[in-house]
Amino acid sequence: LGTTQEQFIGHRLLADLGFEDIAVTKRCRDGGIDVRGTLGTHEQGLIITTGDFSPRARAEAAWANAVPVALMNGEQLVALLADKQIGIVRNSHDIFELTRGDNLMDEPERLGR
Numbered sequence: 001l002g003t004t005q006e007q008f009i010g011h012r013l014l015a016d017l018g019f020e021d022i023a024v025t026k027r028c029r030d031g032g033i034d035v036r037g038t039l040g041t042h043e044q045g046l047i048i049t050t051g052d053f054s055p056r057a058r059a060e061a062a063w064a065n066a067v068p069v070a071l072m073n074g075e076q077l078v079a080l081l082a083d084k085q086i087g088i089v090r091n092s093h094d095i096f097e098l099t100r101g102d103n104l105m106d107e108p109e110r111l112g113r
Contacts, residue, residue: 010035
């Protein structure tokens with residue numbers, strides 16, 4: 001995705017989750033973008049990555065005496081985007097299988113082999 005598409009998807013996702021005052025940054029040094037917003041009067045954090053979190057990041061997010069921080073990894077992000085139909089188009093395709101019935105063994109004779 002291009003930066004503009006990433007920004008739109010990030011903004012749209014937070015808006016669909018109920019966030020307000022959403023701001024999107026330019027691409028950061030780590031190659032990603034930051035999307036920030038507020039969620040009513042709740043004091044909490046939400047960190048989203050397209051990859052996964054290290055054990056240390058998970059431990060820091062779970063500190064008991066800190067502001068709650070929810071973590072969303074790439075698999076969870078894709079599932080949420082699909083559920084909300086944001087930036088994802090669902091395609092279905094037919095799957096064909098060969099069978100051994102219905103005179104299949106007669107085919108070489110009909111082809112003159």
